[in-house]
Amino acid sequence: MNDPSAMTPAPLVSPPDESQLIRRAQTKDKEAVSALYEAYSQAIFQYIYYRVETRATAEDLTAEVFLRMVRGLPNYQDWALPFGAWLFRIAANLVADYYRAHKKMTFTLLSEDQRSDDTDPFDRLDKQEERAHLRRALGTLSEEYQNVLILRFMKNLSHAEVGAIMNKSEGAIRSIQHRALKALGEQLGTSDKQRSYLRGLSSHE
């Protein structure tokens, strides 16, 4: 049996004294608001990034998440939902709204992603391609499956935490997880064959 726990991404860690930060943020303490933004901005962006088709869209939605965070702070109460889960829920709702407004996923001429520490352009392009490949495969799945896969395995949240975000029980999350992995496997299995076709062409030289 494979043990995927061997490669655990960095867990989503709440800032120390988060409750105190929240209380200060609710009194318009900009330093506290900045600390919350700093703690969660990259995680929220990474979640949205794999849910939408362009980086620009992910950036716009990320910005909206944190604007709504500020607007919702006066009413937020930490006994109702953990703060991080609350932010992810805002993000999930925004992505759902986005897809309601944009019915079909398309790739456009707008900017593509560009990030790597490798100097070899082919290696860097390979990583970009893998990321784009995963994004496309995830994008074909239902919202429910996407949420579970990204939050569980990319953001390393527990079943309980994902359940809080999605308003489902732990058992339901486990069940969805199993079906989501199967669906993702089917997607990647199909598209991997096409990538192999293109790679094979280069060997003609």
Place this chain on the structure above:
Amino acid sequence: MSDETFTDENFTPDEGALIRRLREAESPRLAPKVYDAIHAAVLAEVDQMGTQPRRTSQPRLIRLAVMVASAAAAALILFVIFVNLRGGVPIIGATETVTQVVQQSSATASPSAESDIASATPSPTDTVSPILPTTEITPTSTLTVVTIAPTVAGSTATFTPMPVTDTPTPTLETVVVLAGVIQQIDGGTLTVNGVLVHVPPSYPILELVEVGDVVRVQGVQDENGGIVASLINNVTDSEVEDATVTMDGPLESLDEDRDGAEVAGVVNGIDVLFDADEPLLETIVIGDFLSIQGNFELRDGQFVLVVIEVTLVENVPGGTPSNCWYHDDAMGMGHWHCDGMGAPSGMSGMGGMGMEN
């Protein structure tokens, strides 16, 4: 947030491989400029924030319900006591009556609040509330009001994400990605790693690439196995995030109007848009040799290169950097091209991305 390992779950080998792939996927980060811009917007929003957080432990309607029920119970008990004193109704019966009335009061007071919460369209500005606490008033000889604290658990919350009726559907066209070295350019068709890549004739990247350049192509396959490109990325260094186009060349014109958010210009024959806050705009002059990274965008039906980063290339006597040359495409047009944009040293233009290890 907790850090849960996966050792308590049993995964099949296929599932394990998928999970590994998800976990090893690169985690993109917000570019510093974008991070800062969002941060600034968030802080500006703080100034608009309402200052008084509602830190009540009970919603207002619940408190009202408790008060009304308490007052009704108290009044009823006083009435019963009064009647008893005047001679007749047993205490036990009075208690039962009180209980019934109190329960009815609770039922009357709360449903509107519950239905409001349950039917509210969830939005980030709404309070995420659990099921309303049930207020039980247990009549005793001393009339003790007992309020049950709300049960806090995400799974019992009435907050329901908006139902998604339209989930993204996969496109019927498969998007393919190809990276490699340009081996041939024939009008609007590039040959990259032996694959014909058809580029829309108006796409300005055609004016910037040469045989030997490394590019990444994204598009859809046509019936002949070629690719109809939707995006061509010729940026090969990692210094500037989010840029897909790199271009070097002389500044040929620059708009004098600096009032807007962007400043138009022409570099290397290509229309460009600089950020109005770009510091270099204060010092560059026509003829300066610039190195630009950015993205092509359609604005009013025309492609422009929106600049993300611009640097001034060393200016040598005569105005031409030593590693740049003018490429004449033999159609009366041409563009500057600088060393370092094309294939890495040692590459012969063959092979590339597809070579398996």
